Amino acid sequence: MLSSPFVLLAIAALAYKLWQAFYISNDKNSKVSSKLKALERSHETGGALSNMVQADGAGSWPPKATHGAGWPSELLPFHEIYLEMIPLLSSSNPSLDDAVNIERRDQFRALMSKKLNERVDMARVQALVSSIEAGNWSGCSRQAYNGFYCCIGVLRHSYRWAIIPLVKVVQEERIIEFPAQLETTWRHLQRTFGVDSDSGSNTSNVLLNFNQKGERAYKINLEISELVTSTEEAFFRMFYDVEVMAYPMYQKMVAAYISYEQGKKGECLKHMEDINSQLRELLRVFYQNLVESRVAKGVWLSYCQSFQAWGAGRMINGEYVEFDGVSGSHNLCFMVIDAFLGMKSYMNDQNLGRYIPQNQRNLISTFRRNSFFDRLHGDEDKEISDQFGKIIQHLKVFRSAHRARVMPYLAQPAPERMMMTAGKSFNEPGNDDAHLKVLDNMLVSRLKDTIAMASKLLS
Numbered sequence: 270m271l272s273s274p275f276v277l278l279a280i281a282a283l284a285y286k287l288w289q290a291f292y293i294s295n296d297k298n299s300k301v302s303s304k305l306k307a308l309e310r311s312h313e314t315g316g317a318l319s320n321m322v323q324a325d326g327a328g329s330w331p332p333k334a335t336h337g338a339g340w341p342s343e344l345l346p347f348h349e350i351y352l353e354m355i356p357l358l359s360s361s362n363p364s365l366d367d368a369v370n371i372e373r374r375d376q377f378r379a380l381m382s383k384k385l386n387e388r389v390d391m392a393r394v395q396a397l398v399s400s401i402e403a404g405n406w407s408g409c410s411r412q413a414y415n416g417f418y419c420c421i422g423v424l425r426h427s428y429r430w431a432i433i434p435l436v437k438v439v440q441e442e443r444i445i446e447f448p449a450q451l452e453t454t455w456r457h458l459q460r461t462f463g464v465d466s467d468s469g470s471n472t473s474n475v476l477l478n479f480n481q482k483g484e485r486a487y488k489i490n491l492e493i494s495e496l497v498t499s500t501e502e503a504f505f506r507m508f509y510d511v512e513v514m515a516y517p518m519y520q521k522m523v524a525a526y527i528s529y530e531q532g533k534k535g536e537c538l539k540h541m542e543d544i545n546s547q548l549r550e551l552l553r554v555f556y557q558n559l560v561e562s563r564v565a566k567g568v569w570l571s572y573c574q575s576f577q578a579w580g581a582g583r584m585i586n587g588e589y590v591e592f593d594g595v596s597g598s599h600n601l602c603f604m605v606i607d608a609f610l611g612m613k614s615y616m617n618d619q620n621l622g623r624y625i626p627q628n629q630r631n632l633i634s635t636f637r638r639n640s641f642f643d644r645l646h647g648d649e650d651k652e653i654s655d656q657f658g659k660i661i662q663h664l665k666v667f668r669s670a671h672r673a674r675v676m677p678y679l680a681q682p683a684p685e686r687m688m689m690t691a692g693k694s695f696n697e698p699g700n701d702d703a704h705l706k707v708l709d710n711m712l713v714s715r716l717k718d719t720i721a722m723a724s725k726l727l728s
């Protein structure tokens with residue numbers, strides 16, 4: 270009986286829930302010991318971490334965010350309107366008829382615009398967002414503004430798509446005229462966070478969608494099916510949970526930089542061992558959750574990925590510039606680990622500037638600049654070098670597993686749409702297999718870069 274796959278799955282799910290409750294309820298991340306706070310102040314990497322946590326995170330990491338609660342009254346209509354629009358956004362039977370879809374899209378957008386026009390006092394909103402951009406936070410707490418960033422991000426994605434699962438006729442639109450309430454606010458928010466995409470990112474749409482209890486505020490699908498609800502929940506939670514696990518690891522990295530520079534190799538080794546065990550735990554979030562029983566392939570593409578895609582743009586200085594949607598590559602923790610190793614960035618500078626907030630970029634570049642991977646001295650640093658080898662091994666296993674697991678999710682049939690991942694818009698000609706091959710090549714190339722790091726260590 271106990272060996273029945275259903276019982277084993279139920280036990281695994283329960284164990285995961287208990288583990289999750291432990292991590293979040295203990296709120297490990299906000300309990301930064303005074304020793305670590307001191308470390309943060311005493312090194313450039315610590316300064317960058319502290320700056321990001323204090324400013325963007327409102328003193329905590331993952332960042333604190335509130336959704337509606339504690340917001341200035343002029344921002345509240347946005348929150349209410351998103352909640353009112355969700356039931357109209359997704360449907361259990363996507364139509365294959367363009368005319369039906371055009372009508373649905375127009376009705377959805379007209380209703381959202383009407384609600385925004387009638388209920389948002391733009392003069393007051395404009396005054397608030399302008400003063401925040403100028404550095405005056407007296408009218409709004411950082412956690413409220415973080416939640417507001419998410420709210421405008423998800424309102425824009427819902428306006429862009431209007432129909433979930435997304436459909437061809439809406440994909441074909443390349444320039445979207447957003448209501449002024451979603452355009453002006455977004456420009457201010459993007460400048461405040463230091464990013465310049467028209468679309469949302471993992472920070473705006475995913476990370477900031479969680480409050481400190483680990484609850485997700487702005488859902489995409491309501492009452493489509495139990496499977497859609499649980500898949501949506503499990504999928505997005507992974508990106509929050511990895512960041513919960515990553516914060517103590519970032520602190521250990523700062524401690525490792527400091528002890529290595531001070532020549533305290535024994536201490537550095539201990540920190541490196543801790544980083545390895547933290548990374549092992551962090552990756553379990555991925556291994557245990559990106560499985561069919563938690564993220565169902567049959568609904569993921571249409572109901573979860575759809576919303577986070579983008580594939581639209583605007584004319585900038587006489588040229589059409591297109592933006593991509595939310596991608597797993599926006600995850601801060603993987604970029605920080607790569608930087609700790611001194612590895613070149615997966616994303617190019619343009620994409621970093623579009624999707625990764627300024628303070629996160631600063632953390633990544635500071636970690637990369639201070640990486641001591643290339644400064645290790647042969648036998649003298651053998652044990653520390655072995656720990657780097659273990660980190661690389663973890664990354665290799667993750668990148669191979671990621672590649673193997675994600676491709677079947679992307680290859681699911683979705684007759685209502687053309688090929689488009691959330692992260693890559695694919696407006697170039699080519700069939701679905703060719704597009705999948707492009708994505709696979711990107712993942713293979715990153716895996717090769719990681720393997721090359723291991724050879725560097727041995728040489």
Ligand code: HEM
Pocket residue numbers: 507508511555559569596597598599600603615668671675676678679690692693708711712715716
């Ligand atoms: C069904 C789920 C997923 C799919 C279909 C998927 C797909 C992809 C694709 C196609 C890329 C390469 C294109 C791009 O840069 O946007 C990518 C990159 C990436 N994804 Fe995912 N992904 C999934 C889930 C995840 C999860 C849960 C994580 C981590 C928690 C993750 C982390 C990454 C990272 C870090 C990269 C950058 C490449 C690298 O560093 O190796 N992905 N993903």
